[in-house]
Amino acid sequence: MAGRLHSFTAVIRNFTRNVSTSKVSGSEIRHVSQASAPLILDEKFDNARNVVAAREAWVETLDANTSEVGMIALHPDVFAVCPRMDIIHENVVWQRKYKMVSKAHTKTKPEVRGGGRKPWPQKGTGRARHSSIRSPLWVGGGVTHGPRAFTTQFYMLPIVTRIHGLTSTLSVKFAQDDLKIVESLQMASDEPGYIEKLCENRQWGPSVLFVDDTDLMPRNITIATDTIQHMNLMPVYGLNVYSMLKHSTLVLTVDAVRRLEERILYHLNRPDLHKENATPFNKQN
Amino acid sequence: MTTVAGSLMRSLGAVAQGMVQATPVALRGVSQGLAARATPTSATWTPQVTSVRHRYHADKLNRGPLMKNYGFEDRLHTKGLMPHVVHGKRLPIPVYRPKNGWAEKRALFGQNDYIDILGDGSLKPTDVSYSVPYWLRGFKGNEYQMLLRKRKFFHAEMGKYQPTKLTELNKRIRKLYVHLNQKTKDYYWRKA
Numbered sequence: 001m002a003g004r005l006h007s008f009t010a011v012i013r014n015f016t017r018n019v020s021t022s023k024v025s026g027s028e029i030r031h032v033s034q035a036s037a038p039l040i041l042d043e044k045f046d047n048a049r050n051v052v053a054a055r056e057a058w059v060e061t062l063d064a065n066t067s068e069v070g071m072i073a074l075h076p077d078v079f080a081v082c083p084r085m086d087i088i089h090e091n092v093v094w095q096r097k098y099k100m101v102s103k104a105h106t107k108t109k110p111e112v113r114g115g116g117r118k119p120w121p122q123k124g125t126g127r128a129r130h131s132s133i134r135s136p137l138w139v140g141g142g143v144t145h146g147p148r149a150f151t152t153q154f155y156m157l158p159i160v161t162r163i164h165g166l167t168s169t170l171s172v173k174f175a176q177d178d179l180k181i182v183e184s185l186q187m188a189s190d191e192p193g194y195i196e197k198l199c200e201n202r203q204w205g206p207s208v209l210f211v212d213d214t215d216l217m218p219r220n221i222t223i224a225t226d227t228i229q230h231m232n233l234m235p236v237y238g239l240n241v242y243s244m245l246k247h248s249t250l251v252l253t254v255d256a257v258r259r260l261e262e263r264i265l266y267h268l269n270r271p272d273l274h275k276e277n278a279t280p281f282n283k284q285n
Numbered sequence: 286m287t288t289v290a291g292s293l294m295r296s297l298g299a300v301a302q303g304m305v306q307a308t309p310v311a312l313r314g315v316s317q318g319l320a321a322r323a324t325p326t327s328a329t330w331t332p333q334v335t336s337v338r339h340r341y342h343a344d345k346l347n348r349g350p351l352m353k354n355y356g357f358e359d360r361l362h363t364k365g366l367m368p369h370v371v372h373g374k375r376l377p378i379p380v381y382r383p384k385n386g387w388a389e390k391r392a393l394f395g396q397n398d399y400i401d402i403l404g405d406g407s408l409k410p411t412d413v414s415y416s417v418p419y420w421l422r423g424f425k426g427n428e429y430q431m432l433l434r435k436r437k438f439f440h441a442e443m444g445k446y447q448p449t450k451l452t453e454l455n456k457r458i459r460k461l462y463v464h465l466n467q468k469t470k471d472y473y474w475r476k477a
Contacts, residue, residue: 095395099414101421154425163402229387234396237404242395263403
């Protein structure tokens with residue numbers, strides 16, 4: 001596996017030496033202007049725990065005329081994890097529930113208007129004995145064990161489960177060809193039709209999520225995707241399992257990929273992760 | 286009197302005889318042949334007998350059905366199509382209005398839930414859950430605990446602007462305390 005990888009990169013390196021004079025290393029990012037030589041971002045992941053080889057993906061641009069600009073190596077601990085469906089499910093359920101506030105509310109017997117007087121005497125009428133018209137036995141009476149307002153379902157998943165949720169979902173996206181790497185989110189035009197046509201030509205699913213390392217996205221793509229509801233922009237810190245599953249295609253910039261890898265590997269390899277794992281919110285009983 | 290009547294009768298009789306002798310009358314119920322045989326035939330007078338055929342059934346039909354219940358107005362529909370009672374009324378089902386699955390809040394649902402992992406670590410998901418009321422962020426509990434938390438946050442404000450509501454809150458807290466600690470077993474703490 002490693003030998004095959006080395007030979008492939010050696011071939012590409014020879015090609016670049018013949019074409020351009022500049023030395024291309026793994027960490028340097030070239031500008032779009034140098035379109036002649038391909039962009040090779042092959043990093044040697046020495047800290048990888050995963051036995052499988054690093055994954056490789058094409059690097060594209062948001063330019064309708066160019067197809068591929070280069071190739072990037074993806075860390076196996078982030079993008080080549082054996083996906084755990086149950087962990088992905090746990091993450092989605094957690095995302096839905098932990099912010100939920102149920103405002104469903106029913107009135108109990110003393111809260112319902114009226115019902116202070118005894119409707120008829122205890123004995124002599126032949127009817128059942130009652131003390132109030134708002135008891136739970138009566139129509140229009142109070143509800144005994146009904147929902148009470150502001151019920152929350154807050155809980156936190158262990159940090160390891162959330163990290164594995166992210167890595168599993170990213171691996172799934174990559175394995176199913178729904179992960180596209182892009183050099184940057186620079187676009188030639190700010191027309192919504194331009195990006196729609198681009199996505200249609202490249203068969204980038206009906207809904208697309210563009211992720212970059214910054215909060216402030218380039219002008220053209222911001223204007224183009226503003227009116228399109230199913231194409232959304234997100235910074236790296238906003239990425240989450242639910243959004244990745246909601247949008248068919250995930251488009252990451254090279255900066256976003258490297259940032260993701262750095263953050264996830266930092267958490268996976270830090271020695272005090274077990275302290276972070278302990279939930280600070282006490283469970284009752 | 287007798288003389289007048291008698292004279293009248295005689296005169297009428299004379300007239301009748303004259304009439305009979307002058308024109309033979311078609312007698313009811315007597316056929317032509319029979320009449321011809323009965324009356325004496327003479328060379329000069331041949332009585333004309335016309336027969337009558339009674340069509341009792343046809344006459345009855347012509348008179349039409351026997352009128353019964355005179356003046357009674359029958360308000361039933363006895364023929365024709367069944368009438369529509371209410372035109373075009375739909376069943377009481379609400380009109381289906383599908384939700385926009387790609388509205389902004391739904392398209393970007395879950396954003397920043399992993400900000401403590403993918404960000405620099407200074408922010409937690411509870412710090413950025415802006416959709417949750419601030420006194421409920423990062424909180425889970427039963428109704429009693431929730432009301433205690435609400436009182437802790439709002440007793441000053443409620444005391445100034447919503448005193449009745451604060452009184453009701455205190456009453457409810459007291460009632461729940463008694464219920465959970467004196468009336469029920471410990472496991473009801475989770476449900477309450």
